Amino acid sequence: MQLRDYILRRLMVLPFLIIGVSIVVFTLTRVGGSPIGIYLSHEMTPDEVLEIEQRFGLDKPVWVQYLQWAKGVLSGDFGWSGISAAPVADVFPLKLAATMELAAASGLVALFLGIFLGTFAGARRNRAPDHITRIVAVSGASLPQFWFGILLLIVFWANLGIAPIGRSDATVFASINHPTGLYTLDAILAGSLRAFWDAIWHLMLPAITLGYGATAIIARMMRSALVEELQQDYIDAARAKGLAEKLVLKKHARRNALVPTITVIGLTFGFLLQGTITVEIIYRWPGLGRWMAASVVRGDQGTLMTYVLFTSVLFLIVNLIVDVVYANLDRRVTLGK
Amino acid sequence: MNSSISKKGIFTLLASAIFAFTAPAVSLANVKNPGLLVHAADDEATTLDPAQVEPGEGGETIILQVYDRLLDIDPYSPNLIPSLAVEVPTIANGGISSDGLTYTFKLREGVTFHDGSAFTADDVKFSWDRAMEMDLPEGNAGALSDVVASTEVVDDFTFRATLSEPVADFLNSVVVAMVSSVVSQDAVEANGGIEAGVPNEFMAGNMVGTGPYKFVVWNRNENVQLEVNDSYWGENAKLDVRIEIGGDPDVRVLGLRAGEFDTIETDPSFVADLEGADGVTIYTGGLLLEPLHIGFNLNIPEGSLPDGDTIPEDFFHDPRIRQAFNHAFHYEAFLNGPLAGYGAFNPHYTPIGIFGHDPSASVYSKQNYAEAERLFKEAGVWDEGFSVSVITEEGNLFALMCLVLKDSIEKLNPKFRINVLAVAEAVFDDAHAQNPLEYAMWAKNADPAADPNFYMQAYQHPDGEWGEVHGFANGYKDADKIAELIDAAAVELNSNKRAALYKELNEILYNDPMWLIGAQEGVVMAHRDWLKGFVQNPLWPRPSLKFSLFDK
Numbered sequence: 001m002q003l004r005d006y007i008l009r010r011l012m013v014l015p016f017l018i019i020g021v022s023i024v025v026f027t028l029t030r031v032g033g034s035p036i037g038i039y040l041s042h043e044m045t046p047d048e049v050l051e052i053e054q055r056f057g058l059d060k061p062v063w064v065q066y067l068q069w070a071k072g073v074l075s076g077d078f079g080w081s082g083i084s085a086a087p088v089a090d091v092f093p094l095k096l097a098a099t100m101e102l103a104a105a106s107g108l109v110a111l112f113l114g115i116f117l118g119t120f121a122g123a124r125r126n127r128a129p130d131h132i133t134r135i136v137a138v139s140g141a142s143l144p145q146f147w148f149g150i151l152l153l154i155v156f157w158a159n160l161g162i163a164p165i166g167r168s169d170a171t172v173f174a175s176i177n178h179p180t181g182l183y184t185l186d187a188i189l190a191g192s193l194r195a196f197w198d199a200i201w202h203l204m205l206p207a208i209t210l211g212y213g214a215t216a217i218i219a220r221m222m223r224s225a226l227v228e229e230l231q232q233d234y235i236d237a238a239r240a241k242g243l244a245e246k247l248v249l250k251k252h253a254r255r256n257a258l259v260p261t262i263t264v265i266g267l268t269f270g271f272l273l274q275g276t277i278t279v280e281i282i283y284r285w286p287g288l289g290r291w292m293a294a295s296v297v298r299g300d301q302g303t304l305m306t307y308v309l310f311t312s313v314l315f316l317i318v319n320l321i322v323d324v325v326y327a328n329l330d331r332r333v334t335l336g337k
Numbered sequence: 338m339n340s341s342i343s344k345k346g347i348f349t350l351l352a353s354a355i356f357a358f359t360a361p362a363v364s365l366a367n368v369k370n371p372g373l374l375v376h377a378a379d380d381e382a383t384t385l386d387p388a389q390v391e392p393g394e395g396g397e398t399i400i401l402q403v404y405d406r407l408l409d410i411d412p413y414s415p416n417l418i419p420s421l422a423v424e425v426p427t428i429a430n431g432g433i434s435s436d437g438l439t440y441t442f443k444l445r446e447g448v449t450f451h452d453g454s455a456f457t458a459d460d461v462k463f464s465w466d467r468a469m470e471m472d473l474p475e476g477n478a479g480a481l482s483d484v485v486a487s488t489e490v491v492d493d494f495t496f497r498a499t500l501s502e503p504v505a506d507f508l509n510s511v512v513v514a515m516v517s518s519v520v521s522q523d524a525v526e527a528n529g530g531i532e533a534g535v536p537n538e539f540m541a542g543n544m545v546g547t548g549p550y551k552f553v554v555w556n557r558n559e560n561v562q563l564e565v566n567d568s569y570w571g572e573n574a575k576l577d578v579r580i581e582i583g584g585d586p587d588v589r590v591l592g593l594r595a596g597e598f599d600t601i602e603t604d605p606s607f608v609a610d611l612e613g614a615d616g617v618t619i620y621t622g623g624l625l626l627e628p629l630h631i632g633f634n635l636n637i638p639e640g641s642l643p644d645g646d647t648i649p650e651d652f653f654h655d656p657r658i659r660q661a662f663n664h665a666f667h668y669e670a671f672l673n674g675p676l677a678g679y680g681a682f683n684p685h686y687t688p689i690g691i692f693g694h695d696p697s698a699s700v701y702s703k704q705n706y707a708e709a710e711r712l713f714k715e716a717g718v719w720d721e722g723f724s725v726s727v728i729t730e731e732g733n734l735f736a737l738m739c740l741v742l743k744d745s746i747e748k749l750n751p752k753f754r755i756n757v758l759a760v761a762e763a764v765f766d767d768a769h770a771q772n773p774l775e776y777a778m779w780a781k782n783a784d785p786a787a788d789p790n791f792y793m794q795a796y797q798h799p800d801g802e803w804g805e806v807h808g809f810a811n812g813y814k815d816a817d818k819i820a821e822l823i824d825a826a827a828v829e830l831n832s833n834k835r836a837a838l839y840k841e842l843n844e845i846l847y848n849d850p851m852w853l854i855g856a857q858e859g860v861v862m863a864h865r866d867w868l869k870g871f872v873q874n875p876l877w878p879r880p881s882l883k884f885s886l887f888d889k
Contacts, residue, residue, distance in 0.1 A: 037763040037764075037766050037767045037770075038383065038763070038766075039474075039475045040766055040767060040770035044474050044475075044770060045772075046772060048474030049474070049770065051474050051534060052474055052475065055534070055535070081557075082383055083381060083383060083557075083558070084381075084557040084558065085382065085383055085384045085385065085396075085541040085542050085557075086538075086541070086542055086557065087538075091557050094557070095557075095558070150587065150588075150591075153588065153591060154591065157591070157592075157595060157597075158591045158592070158594055158595040159595075161595060165588070165592065165597065166559070166560075166581075167559070170560065170562060170579060174554075281584060281585050282584075282585055282588060283588075284559070284581065284583075284584045284588065286556060286557070286558050286559035290558055290583075290584075291557070291558045294381065294558060294583060296761075296763075297761070297762055297763065298383075298762065298763060299761075299762070299763025299764075299766060299767070
């Protein structure tokens with residue numbers, strides 16, 4: 001099957017998957033408690049509770065509520081965020097941008113460090129650098145994020161005072177426009193070096209905290225794949241041709257070792273998005289994760305439904321992209337069979 | 338060469354680590370963020386609209402700073418002081434009619450809203466009428482509409498409110514309440530106006546008041562920024578304000594130690610982390626007006642109790658059982674354990690710090706197993722035993738109070754069993770809002786108020802808010818007498834007579850308790866030493882701070 005046909009076929013299935021996901025999300029959030037729990041208090045009379053239910057259309061049958069919600073979602077109306085006192089559609093892009101920026105920064109940390117450490121260790125199998133890298137990787141995978149994050153905060157924020165907390169210096173942040181919501185990008189667009197540095201400076205600790213766990217996974221995967229590739233016959237052939245070891249490693253072994261690693265990298269992005277919840281809470285990062293955590297605690301289902309729907313759809317899309325990239329890197333993979 | 342670099346690297350790393358863990362946080366002389374007060378709050382607002390905000394909710398903190406009311410509470414006492422009104426109305430100065438029904442407020446001239454519009458009596462009438470007309474179920478409009486029969490603009494700077502009946506705590510409970518804040522009529526009318534039963538989206542996220550602070554921005558789930566109102570009618574605030582919202586409580590403590598935050602909201606469990614911290618003052622100077630209590634349900638629907646509960650639906654109808662629970666609770670264990678010693682015990686139901694509190698009143702404050710055993714035996718449940726559930730929120734003081742109850746009751750008699758159902762806040766709120774309530778007991782804190790009438794009406798009156806839900810009439814030995822006394826105190830304008838009524842009520846309610854009051858929680862706040870003018874008044878909405886009084 002041609003790559004184009006495969007993508008088209010997957011895209012055609014996607015809407016049905018999204019509808020399925022939306023039904024599951026809607027049902028689960030209804031089962032999880034009253035959608036208006038955040039507004040309820042014991043002072044309210046039954047009539048007042050009914051009044052709030054009517055305000056949010058909860059006096060109608062569940063299937064009608066679902067259709068109304070789905071209709072709203074299709075028209076860009078995701079409902080009202082009780083914890084933000086604003087339409088979900090107004091707040092969501094801001095939170096999404098903050099989380100995506102953090103996930104991307106963490107992803108970059110994980111990607112470069114993971115591939116570098118994996119290659120470094122794989123090329124020096126069973127030697128000291130390999131063992132040290134293993135320790136680093138195992139630490140990254142086993143250290144709880146909340147512990148590692150708090151540790152970095154204690155050292156670099158509370159004691160040394162050389163790293164900030166939050167997403168920005170409020171004054172610097174307010175000094176530029178934010179057309180994309182991505183602080184780093186907005187700083188570049190505004191040509192403000194001060195804002196760009198502020199953005200990077202604030203990203204540093206959360207990105208390291210979040211990226212460290214993912215670094216470990218990528219590094220271990222990269223190392224194993226590289227060790228396997230280095231034992232293949234074509235590597236011996238390359239060496240026999242007199243190719244420099246550096247080129248053998250970079251042009252041949254590493255490229256092929258990247259194939260299985262790409263799958264892990266794709267899944268790691270999902271991990272990074274989920275992992276932002278803990279990191280965002282610790283670092284007071286105003287992203288989706290922290291917003292979602294607050295909505296769970298306060299029973300704000302308008303916010304929660306949007307978040308779960310978004311992450312579900314995102315995973316579907318990321319999986320599709322991973323499949324396509326995977327096939328592109330490894331010609332032995334046959335699509336659609 | 339590589340080896341030497343490596344050693345140097347390791348040395349540097351070690352030196353950095355040692356420095357990191359031993360370096361003093363921040364010295365007093367090194368004031369961080371000069372000109373800006375950074376307050377770390379534990380909760381986020383769900384609205385900034387006085388007409389929509391629920392008492393005790395995070396939005397009240399911000400409303401207190403940005404909006405003014407006709408009267409205010411003195412920072413250092415429970416006394417009322419003028420605010421947008423130039424004097425506190427009394428019968429003596431003609432502000433209150435002799436029948437107690439009409440209140441006339443002379444208003445301050447030359448005051449402007451943050452949008453530049455002029456403040457007049459029309460704005461007061463508009464603000465109060467607006468809240469009553471919107472009548473949002475989640476808000477506190479009832480505080481006004483339950484007592485105010487009509488509002489009237491006498492002239493540009495005179496406002497009059499007529500009550501439907503005399504209300505002794507009208508000034509203390511209604512006029513100073515956040516729902517009575519004065520909003521800009523121009524701002525509301527330009528942004529959606531008033532629609533009955535429908536929240537105003539603009540006002541939920543924006544503020545246009547006359548207070549010492551102007552609203553700048555609310556970055557949801559991140560911070561709220563306020564700036565000094567240079568045109569304030571009173572003394573100008575000295576510091577701009579940034580309220581950092583939510584986040585991990587440990588990070589708030591770290592931030593205070595690092596000097597990044599000037600004030601933080603915390604609780605007794607963090608005192609140990611702050612004690613001895615350089616440049617940090619722990620403030621434990623008062624008591625919250627939100628007693629921690631466990632409610633007894635006398636109105637349990639048949640067959641609704643959780644699996645495992647063996648009590649009959651009328652279990653708590655017997656006052657001896659309610660008294661026995663009150664005698665069995667280990668008060669000292671709760672105070673010295675979860676509350677770390679910060680708290681006190683108060684009578685049913687006039688908390689320490691408000692009018693009517695009687696230090697000589699009988700109070701449940703010591704565990705008395707002998708009396709509890711006697712009462713349980715008299716009630717006929719000693720030999721057979723019972724199992725009963727108490728529902729509460731997980732992971733906080735309420736849950737710990739329930740565990741102390743469980744410990745206290747189960748140690749008294751092995752045949753007694755208390756099942757603590759600690760559930761997520763949203764699940765608890767849902768269950769707690771039901772009427773009738775499908776649990777025999779629940780634990781939470783009371784809503785705060787500045788006058789005993791609120792507590793008595795809400796928590797003791799047989800026809801009051803909880804009296805109706807819990808069916809107090811099914812259990813009070815003399816429900817009519819209690820109702821009569823509460824109603825009489827509500828309209829009694831003579832403070833001595835009123836205090837006597839509450840004294841009588843205290844004694845009756847001690848012997849016929851509808852609640853187990855674990856403790857009145859102490860205030861635990863912490864701030865940097867460089868903060869000047871720190872004052873906290875529990876009569877203001879929690880965390881009971883007015884940032885305009887601070888400097889650094």
